[in-house]
Amino acid sequence: MSADVPQAARPPHPESPAAAPVPGRVAVVLVTLLFAALHGYTLWLAISNLVALPGVYEHFGIGDAVPWWLLVIGVASPALLFGSAVLLGRERSLAQRVLLLAVSLGAANAIALSVTALVAALQPAFP
Numbered sequence: 614m615s616a617d618v619p620q621a622a623r624p625p626h627p628e629s630p631a632a633a634p635v636p637g638r639v640a641v642v643l644v645t646l647l648f649a650a651l652h653g654y655t656l657w658l659a660i661s662n663l664v665a666l667p668g669v670y671e672h673f674g675i676g677d678a679v680p681w682w683l684l685v686i687g688v689a690s691p692a693l694l695f696g697s698a699v700l701l702g703r704e705r706s707l708a709q710r711v712l713l714l715a716v717s718l719g720a721a722n723a724i725a726l727s728v729t730a731l732v733a734a735l736q737p738a739f740p
Contacts (some may be wrong), residue, residue, distance in 0.1 A: 640707055645699060648714040652695040655721045659687035659728070666732065678737050687728040691721040 663684045670679050698717035702710035 616718070641710065644707065644711055644714065648693065648698075650719060652691045652721060655718070656688065656691040657727050659684070659691065659725060662732075663688055675737050678735075680732055680735050682732055683735075685726050687725055690724040694718075694721045694724075711733050 654730045666684065667676065670676050694717040695714075698713040702713045705713070
């Protein structure tokens, strides 16, 4: 009898990838919003560095030595990493999404700390 039923009409086998549970939309949205806020905080810190650091350098008379490329990397990385994690997390389980978003958050914060350390290391001596 099962030979007469077309393959498309059969329910997926419980162990097949098609039968994997899809996370609820509410859980996905809440997790994404939580990680968006955490990435947003990293972005906020990078933007504040981009705005404040040139003034500090100008105050000390070394305004031409602002490492703009580092400040731009600091601003761009949280948004790019979050966007990449959200895109890669589509059609994945909730645990996989959380893992991708956590890795992107860790990478964004590691880049932010590296930018801060490099700015301090590249800073010329004050006159």
